[in-house]
Amino acid sequence: xxxxxxxxxxxxxxxxxxxxxxxxxxxxxxxxxxxxxxxxxxxxxxxxxxxxxxxxxxxxxxxxxxxxxxxxxxxxxxxxxxxxxxxxxxxxxxxxxxxxxxxxxxxxxxxxxxxxxxxxxxxxxxxxxxxxxxxxxxxxxxxxxxxxxxxxxxxxxxxxxxxxxxxxxxxxxxxxxxxxxxxxxxxxxxxxxxxxxxxxxxxxxxxxxxxxxxxxxxxxxxxxxxxxxxxxxxxxxxxxxxxxxxxxxxxxxxxxxxxxxxxxxxxxxxxxxxxxxxxxxxxxxxxxxxxxxxxxxxxxxxxxxxxxxxxxxxxxxxxxxxxxxxxxxxxxxxxx
Numbered sequence: 402x403x404x405x406x407x408x409x410x411x412x413x414x415x416x417x418x419x420x421x422x423x424x425x426x427x428x429x430x431x432x433x434x435x436x437x438x439x440x441x442x443x444x445x446x447x448x449x450x451x452x453x454x455x456x457x458x459x460x461x462x463x464x465x466x467x468x469x470x471x472x473x474x475x476x477x478x479x480x481x482x483x484x485x486x487x488x489x490x491x492x493x494x495x496x497x498x499x500x501x502x503x504x505x506x507x508x509x510x511x512x513x514x515x516x517x518x519x520x521x522x523x524x525x526x527x528x529x530x531x532x533x534x535x536x537x538x539x540x541x542x543x544x545x546x547x548x549x550x551x552x553x554x555x556x557x558x559x560x561x562x563x564x565x566x567x568x569x570x571x572x573x574x575x576x577x578x579x580x581x582x583x584x585x586x587x588x589x590x591x592x593x594x595x596x597x598x599x600x601x602x603x604x605x606x607x608x609x610x611x612x613x614x615x616x617x618x619x620x621x622x623x624x625x626x627x628x629x630x631x632x633x634x635x636x637x638x639x640x641x642x643x644x645x646x647x648x649x650x651x652x653x654x655x656x657x658x659x660x661x662x663x664x665x666x667x668x669x670x671x672x673x674x675x676x677x678x679x680x681x682x683x684x685x686x687x688x689x690x691x692x693x694x695x696x697x698x699x700x701x702x703x704x705x706x707x708x709x710x711x712x713x714x715x716x717x718x719x720x721x722x723x724x725x726x727x728x729x730x731x732x733x734x735x736x737x
Contacts, residue, residue, distance in 0.1 A: 410452055462486065
């Protein structure tokens with residue numbers, strides 16, 4: 402079996418292809434999946450570069466493929482099309498390999514109309530987006546009408562999480578405003594379904610949002626809190642929520658307390674790995690329903706361009722994500 406393995410923290414160069422790995426066997430309640438496509442996320446290169454594995458590690462959390470073997474009690478059959486999530490979280494076997502074994506809870510049916518590319522792009526981005534969109538509500542799946550009458554601001558609408566947040570919010574009935582930094586990214590955000598797109602390099606974002614939503618927005622899906630904290634507090638409606646899911650900075654973040662206090666705002670910080678089980682299960686159910694409904698899409702026409710690499714070039718795939726490529730980076734692992 403072929404797999405990408407690293408044994409020390411570092412740059413993409415620590416990733417190496419090994420062609421004679423043993424085939425793992427599923428235990429009770431486990432499923433072995435033949436990975437067709439593996440997805441790469443920022444969390445994958447950050448884990449690789451910042452944390453030395455305990456022994457060896459196959460990277461990448463997300464993927465899609467076909468059930469290859471089933472352990473006792475696992476509710477799947479050989480040949481089922483599936484997508485997987487959190488494959489490498491506290492486990493040595495991610496999706497950058499031909500076969501991986503996971504608990505059945507982390508394996509989700511992929512309906513026939515959905516591509517393996519889409520399946521490999523769901524895990525981290527779509528589950529994070531779902532958790533953010535439910536940050537001020539019940540731990541229940543999103544769906545048509547669940548966000549009806551609400552206005553959502555998605556910071557960075559051309560990113561993978563931003564893209565998923567736009568699509569999930571629109572599918573659920575929300576009005577979506579998003580911010581981007583170029584005409585090309587504006588086109589991607591519009592293709593994803595955003596109702597209003599603001600170029601923060603060209604416009605007064607706060608003034609524009611107040612024009613579009615005079616009573617304020619209900620929820621902010623935030624990728625850059627260090628920069629946007631004051632803006633978020635200014636444009637949120639009373640009792641609104643900021644759902645923070647990322648930061649690229651090490652220094653502490655500052656919040657001007659009184660504006661948030663005066664509006665009774667909530668600041669929620671999210672990490673999909675450690676989300677409560679009920680919220681994570683609701684996110685998996687909501688994302689699965691959105692896939693079945695055709696509400697989550699992939700490709701440039703859908704606002705999420707794809708960049709492909711073969712398994713042996715996983716290091717280049719990681720490098721592309723680390724350098725900030727716009728779109729989704731996918732690795733072809735085995736033939737469909």
